Amino acid sequence: QKEVEQNSGPLSVPEGAIASLNCTYSDRGSQSFFWYRQYSGKSPELIMFIYSNGDKEDGRFTAQLNKASQYVSLLIRDSQPSDSATYLCAVNRRGNKLVFGAGTILRVKS
Amino acid sequence: NAGVTQTPKFQVLKTGQSMTLQCAQDMNHNSMYWYRQDPGMGLRLIYYSASEGTTDKGEVPNGYNVSRLNKREFSLRLESAAPSQTSVYFCASNGAIARETQYFGPGTRLLVL
Numbered sequence: 001q002k003e004v005e006q007n008s009g010p011l012s013v014p015e016g017a018i019a020s021l022n023c024t025y026s027d028r029g030s031q032s033f034f035w036y037r038q039y040s041g042k043s044p045e046l047i048m049f050i051y052s053n054g055d056k057e058d059g060r061f062t063a064q065l066n067k068a069s070q071y072v073s074l075l076i077r078d079s080q081p082s083d084s085a086t087y088l089c090a091v092n093r094r095g096n097k098l099v100f101g102a103g104t105i106l107r108v109k110s
Numbered sequence: 111n112a113g114v115t116q117t118p119k120f121q122v123l124k125t126g127q128s129m130t131l132q133c134a135q136d137m138n139h140n141s142m143y144w145y146r147q148d149p150g151m152g153l154r155l156i157y158y159s160a161s162e163g164t165t166d167k168g169e170v171p172n173g174y175n176v177s178r179l180n181k182r183e184f185s186l187r188l189e190s191a192a193p194s195q196t197s198v199y200f201c202a203s204n205g206a207i208a209r210e211t212q213y214f215g216p217g218t219r220l221l222v223l
Contacts (some may be wrong), residue, residue: 098212100153
């Protein structure tokens with residue numbers, strides 16, 4: 001079992017719809033959780049981070065964390081073609097190292 | 111403020127050749143990291159340096175060495191390149207607190223023939 005698992009996709013949604021990206025992790029000691037967006041040929045850039053159970057909203061993005069279920073998700077409202085990218089879930093276990101999932105490809109169709 | 115910079119952007123090597131990938135950050139971060147990214151594999155940690163003067167192995171350290179030259183610079187060396195090391199290499203940095211976001215450089219594309 002991988003430490004951080006994501007559905008590879010591609011996840012296709014129409015423009016204006018909600019995109020829901022999911023991630024599960026195996027280490028219950030994980031402390032912080034990050035979502036990175038990566039455009040083709042570019043480096044990862046941070047979208048959101050979340051430390052506590054519940055929801056965290058930032059503009060069109062909402063991160064959701066459920067530590068009991070070891071599950072973290074990212075919702076993108078009013079999806080735009082510019083949101084088309086690979087979304088990487090990353091988990092910070094004890095210490096200062098991140099473990100990344102393989103990423104979910106999102107395609108927003110206009 | 112350039113953030114994290116990497117050189118070179120692209121490199122082609124023959125099997126057995128050596129090279130050093132350079133990384134520098136100007137954010138006064140204590141911790142620095144080297145990752146490789148392969149299709150379908152996500153980012154995998156090669157080596158990291160929690161602070162100046164310390165380095166530790168990550169998930170995939172075999173075939174690599176690192177040097178934390180000073181607080182700003184962290185280099186990755188391939189002593190004898192192999193085709194399996196064809197990948198995109200990213201350097202990242204963050205502060206000393208575990209929760210802090212990692213910031214990534216633009217990456218180095220390496221092709222080993």
